Amino acid sequence: MNKDYLDIVVCPKTGEKLVYDETHQELISEKAGLAYPIRDGIPVMLEEEARELSSHQS
Numbered sequence: 117m118n119k120d121y122l123d124i125v126v127c128p129k130t131g132e133k134l135v136y137d138e139t140h141q142e143l144i145s146e147k148a149g150l151a152y153p154i155r156d157g158i159p160v161m162l163e164e165e166a167r168e169l170s171s172h173q174s
Contacts, residue, residue: 117143117154127152128161144169 117136125134127145134143134152142151143159150166152159160166 117159121159125159125161129163142167 127148129148132147137144141154144151149169152161152166
């Protein structure tokens with residue numbers, strides 16, 4: 117994931133910065149408790165496409 121992109125992309129729900137999870141190919145919004153998928157190198161920034169994080173994951 118391009119660092120410049122990570123510097124500007126935010127969670128559409130909270131407006132907070134996202135954390136890149138390279139292992140799962142997701143962008144994590146800790147505040148919203150959501151993980152936005154990255155498909156074919158393109159982040160899918162739709163709440164309905166995000167998965168909810170369990171309370172044990174950060």
